[in-house]
Amino acid sequence: MDRIDKVVSPLKEKLAQRVDTEEQLNRVLSYSAVRAFREEHPDVPREVYRRSLPQLRQLVHEQSHCDRCPGLDRCPNLVKGHAPELTLYGGYLDLRMQPCGKLMAREQEEKRKQLIKSHHIPSDVLNASFRSIDPITSRIPAIRAAIRFCQEFGEKRPEKGIYFHGAFGVGKSRIAAAMARELVNHDVDSLMVYVPDFIREIKESIRDGMIQEKLDALKQATVLILDDIGAETITPWTRDEIIGAVLQYRMAEKLPTVMTSNLDLDELETHFAYSDKGGTEGIKAKRIMERIRPYMDVYCIEGPNWREARRQP
Missing domain, CATH: 3.40.50.300 (P-loop containing nucleotide triphosphate hydrolases)
Structure with missing residues (x-):
């Protein structure tokens, strides 16, 4: 039994991780900015989005900051005064930081x-x-x-x-x-x-x-x-x-x-x-x-x- 558990437990963990990854992926794919990107790039396979899940999570996280903007001086985004935008690069999705309206107005x-x-x-x-x-x-x-x-x-x-x-x-x-x-x-x-x-x-x-x-x-x-x-x-x-x-x-x-x-x-x-x-x-x-x-x-x-x-x- 011990041997079977040693074999089965890692498989269960991998399966659970995969299910969790799929759930996270489905959540970020439902986000409006990601949906808009998919509509513009229908040829990008799901696997690319899966490989780029960290970038997608960052996109959702920082866009949520923008939706509840606390003001330019208190901007919590990684690059202050910038909002992330999805771009395709080398088989992965990446984030390109664009200056937000408040930063452009200040400039x-x-x-x-x-x-x-x-x-x-x-x-x-x-x-x-x-x-x-x-x-x-x-x-x-x-x-x-x-x-x-x-x-x-x-x-x-x-x-x-x-x-x-x-x-x-x-x-x-x-x-x-x-x-x-x-x-x-x-x-x-x-x-x-x-x-x-x-x-x-x-x-x-x-x-x-x-x-x-x-x-x-x-x-x-x-x-x-x-x-x-x-x-x-x-x-x-x-x-x-x-x-x-x-x-x-x-x-x-x-x-x-x-x-x-x-x-x-x-x-x-x-x-x-x-x-x-x-x-x-x-x-x-x-x-x-x-x-x-x-x-x-x-x-x-x-x-x-x-x-x-x-x-x-």
């Missing part, structure tokens, strides 16, 4: 943050979009031009930038910021700087030797947005070596620039003509305006001051 948001850079721009301005801007009649031509500028990147880089000017609080900066957000949809990077604060920062950078690095950022951005140009304290050095050098580079490289200002172009030229040594430097002012006038479409924006409207009860 898209990170990409957006990388594409939109700014210096000294308030967050409420940066968050502006074309939908959030009140399209009063006086703003419509400027808004249309801004949208058209962004859309041109779908085919080629625009040949001209845009110069928005008008009184305080009419929405110039918001339209420019909305352009930065829209450009992301065309995979175009932009840099928006508040000129008065940036000029002060440049002056402070003389001591730490960071001037060239800061200027290179302005020079090389695909779209540079100079917000409130003309409000900075002008000196021959900031005019010629900072603003002039940036515009000269961008003109040579055919990189479009967007500007907002409280000054029209003639008033901006007068601003650039100022000399801290007394008198004016009209020739140098005209020289820098030659890097602006031919390369800008000009739009005057009128309307109510949105800042004052926000302060009203």
Whole structure:
């Protein structure tokens, strides 16, 4: 009897294991993702699924996590932020990890943050979009031009930038910021700087030797947005070596620039003509305006001051 038991017991164990394997296989084969795969690959024999049972169990296990997703940061899957997908490889079924929707959304948001850079721009301005801007009649031509500028990147880089000017609080900066957000949809990077604060920062950078690095950022951005140009304290050095050098580079490289200002172009030229040594430097002012006038479409924006409207009860 002992000999028979020694022979029969292992056979029973193998049979039990096989029955258990078949039950597990039947369970995973009934899973929706596996059923869909079988429908797409009807020629794959059952034996392949049996050999690939560990992969199938992992698929079911991780897909169940996705069905009860606890959020990207708490994702329990083997590869965080990825969902398994069945694939056929070398006579076996394998799992290919695909990024889930939440991970792709986060990556898209990170990409957006990388594409939109700014210096000294308030967050409420940066968050502006074309939908959030009140399209009063006086703003419509400027808004249309801004949208058209962004859309041109779908085919080629625009040949001209845009110069928005008008009184305080009419929405110039918001339209420019909305352009930065829209450009992301065309995979175009932009840099928006508040000129008065940036000029002060440049002056402070003389001591730490960071001037060239800061200027290179302005020079090389695909779209540079100079917000409130003309409000900075002008000196021959900031005019010629900072603003002039940036515009000269961008003109040579055919990189479009967007500007907002409280000054029209003639008033901006007068601003650039100022000399801290007394008198004016009209020739140098005209020289820098030659890097602006031919390369800008000009739009005057009128309307109510949105800042004052926000302060009203």
